[in-house]
Amino acid sequence: MLVNYNPPMSPYLTILFQDDDLLIVNKPSELLTVPGKDPKHADSLINRVNRVFPTARIVHRLDMATSGILCLAMNKAAHRHLSMQFQERETAKRYIARIFGHLEAEAGSVDLPLICDWPNRPKQMVDHDRGKPSLTHFKILEREENATRVELTPITGRSHQLRVHMLSLGHPILGDRLYAHKEALAAAPRLQLHAQMLQLKHPVTEQVLTFEAEPEF
Numbered sequence: 685m686l687v688n689y690n691p692p693m694s695p696y697l698t699i700l701f702q703d704d705d706l707l708i709v710n711k712p713s714e715l716l717t718v719p720g721k722d723p724k725h726a727d728s729l730i731n732r733v734n735r736v737f738p739t740a741r742i743v744h745r746l747d748m749a750t751s752g753i754l755c756l757a758m759n760k761a762a763h764r765h766l767s768m769q770f771q772e773r774e775t776a777k778r779y780i781a782r783i784f785g786h787l788e789a790e791a792g793s794v795d796l797p798l799i800c801d802w803p804n805r806p807k808q809m810v811d812h813d814r815g816k817p818s819l820t821h822f823k824i825l826e827r828e829e830n831a832t833r834v835e836l837t838p839i840t841g842r843s844h845q846l847r848v849h850m851l852s853l854g855h856p857i858l859g860d861r862l863y864a865h866k867e868a869l870a871a872a873p874r875l876q877l878h879a880q881m882l883q884l885k886h887p888v889t890e891q892v893l894t895f896e897a898e899p900e901f
Contacts, residue, residue, distance in 0.1 A: 689720070689724060689725050689727075690714070691714050691715040691716070691727050691728075692712045692713075692714060692715065695712065697709065697732045697733065697736070698710040698712075700895055700897060701893075701895060702737075702758075703758075705757065705758050705759060705886070705888050706755070706756075706757065706762060706766070706886060706887060706893075707733065707737060707740050707755070707756040707757070707758055708753060708754070708755055708895045709729065709753075709754050710751070710752065710753060710897045711746055711750075711751055711752060711753075711754050711879075712751055713748075713749055713750065713751040713874045713875060714748060714749060714874065715727070715728065715729055715732075715748065716728040717729050717730065717742060717745040717748070717754065718742060719731060729742075730742050730756075733756060737758060739758055739759055740756045740757065740758055741756060741757050741760075741763045742754075742756055743755045743756060743757050743763060743766045743767055743770060744770050744841070746879055747843075747844065747847075747875075747877075749859075749860070749874065749875035749877070750875060750877045750878065750879065751877075751878045751879070751899065752779070752878045752879025752880060752899070753879045753880070753881065753882040753895050753897050754879070755882060755884065761887070762887035762888070766887050769884055769885060770841065773840070773841075774884070774885070775882065775883060775884045776837075776881070776882070776883040776884075777837065777838055777879060777881065777882055777883075778836070778879075778880050779835070779836040779837075779838070779877060779878060779879055779880060780825070780833065780835060780836070780877075780878050780880045781833070781834050781836055781846065781850065781857050781876055781877045781878070782828070782832070782833050782834075782857065782858045782872065782876035782901060783831060783832050783834055783850050783853075783855040783857050783876075784830070784856050784857075784858055784864065784865075784867065784868035784871065785830070785831070785832065785854070786831075786832055786855075787822070787832050787834070787853065787855060789824075790823070790824050791821070791822065791823040792821075792822055793819060793820065793821050794818075794819070794820045794822070794849040794850075794852060795817075795818070795819050796810045796812075796818060796848075796849060796852055797810065797811060797814075797818055798810060798811070798815045798816060798843075798844070798845060798848055799811040799814050799815040799816065800843070806843070806862070807844070807862055808842065808844040808845075808847075808848050809848065810848065810852055816840075816842060817840060818840045818842045818845050818849070819838075819839040819840050820836055820837065820838050820839065820845060820849045821836070821837040821839065822834050822835065822836050822837075822850075823835045823837075830871070831858060831871065832855065834850075836850075844862070844863075846877060847860055847862065847863050847875075848863065851863045851864075856868045857876055857877050858871045858872035858875075858876040859871065859872030859873060859874050859875045859876050860877075861875070872901070874901075876899075876901050878897075878898075878900075878901070879897075880896060880897060880898065880899060881895065881896045882894075883895075
């Protein structure tokens, strides 16, 4: 439930790549990928894009609080092709996050099944009986005084996967209004999670393309 939806107006829309079939944008934190049901939540990435490119369609989503690279298709054929790549896990993604405290391991994996925490939706939770398989690889990039900067590679694409997997390690992502404890929430003005890299095949030429955008944090 969104109480005070106030998405950033600048930059309004950041385009990283565009041709007749593919559009790559850098979504700011606090902007919905698609509109909410409430008319007050109409401002969204897809609505901003459609003002410029009316045929563009969302292929995958980022949480409202997450910033970073998003892929859109410019026509139906491209949408089918790109959607299949995401469905078949033929794409590669890399995220940067700042998490609370210090991880002991330099690198590792979190393999915990996730399911919607229905009474507390949209929150997700670990459930070994009913959850869907979820796998995240992590690697430490930098140790800060009270936090750790990590590179996160999701192998599956579950809702809130990175946020819940970091929480399960005892190191919630800083600024996470859904999962962070009081101290971790207060440590950052926004969710410190950014989709930094996306690799996919062009829907027509099938050339492998890699797009990168560095986080603002």
